[in-house]
Amino acid sequence: MKSLWTLNRYFWRYRWRFAIGFFCVGTAATFAVFPAVFIRRAFDEVAVAMTEIGLAGSMASEPLKKALLIYSLVILGMSVMKGLFTFLMRQTLIVMSRLIEADLKDDIYAHYQSLDQAFYLRNSTGDLMNRISEDVSRVRMYLGPALMYSINMLFSLTLTLSFMFSVDVKLSVMTLAPMPLIVWSIYRVSKLINQRSTAVQAQQSAISTLAQETFSGIRVLKSFALEKGQSERHLISANASFARNEGLYRVNALFMPLMLLLVGVSTAIAVWVGGQGVVDGRSTPGVIAEFVFYVGLLTWPIASMGWVVSLTQRAAASMQRINDFLQAEPSVASEADTIAPSVIQGALVVDKVSLTYE
Structure with a gap:
């Protein structure tokens, strides 16, 4: 993960875009959470009306209809604002990641131009191309989607948990009981993701090199009739890449079903415990509806947690490979104050000159 710290200078270069994107993420998350309050009020007013005047009376009640219309318009307005700021969020953070991607490629290419021939004798062309293309693309996924969803997860979890505990502490604790299992699962799988991503x-570099x-060297291969042997080498390399990618995606495939299962358990707990609270008179139907809404809000942040970890681990592995080349120095380097003679x-x-070839 330390390899990603080298990206800080790019963040500083686009700090204003990042700040605007950060604000848009927080605003969008706020507009996503607040409708739960009005959903609770709407359910409670309907429940009170049905208790006092019955089902038929509540359906004909003009004050109730007016209140429900107001709640619906407020929720609709908040949804529109959430969509607007979500769009602005992507337009700032995702565009920023594309700009940093271009700058990083320029820096890598400029560094390639400063290295001597010995470096290119030690490293294959395919590996050089793979690091400036595939590795940079994986870093871009961290700078864009992974960073954006991490910030969104931070705001969503903070706001949602604050609202939940302000309504019912016991119900919140019971609903969030599966959370430690989620954290433990992410910790266990993240190491495997990093190893298999590397x-x-x-293997991708090996394929590019081959x-x-x-x-x-196609002319040499044809001259000596080596096409069949070379094809077998390509097949072996491709199969090795397939096997490694399959192993990586098997690990990634564990996240989403696990998250959805645990979120489903949280929903069932919210309905069961909340229903007992309604029967005992400690809670209201609106609170159950509100908590089901909150669990729905937690679904994507929790589910995306595994995806974000996967993207971050891949980016860390790729950035380490990029840094290995960016930190390479030519064997003969000029001092900073060297003046070229006119x-x-x-x-x-x-006299008595020798040559050693590595």
């Missing part, structure tokens, strides 16, 4: 990227060598004079004498 293996996938290494393809580049094949195309550049005119070269004198004679060159070569």
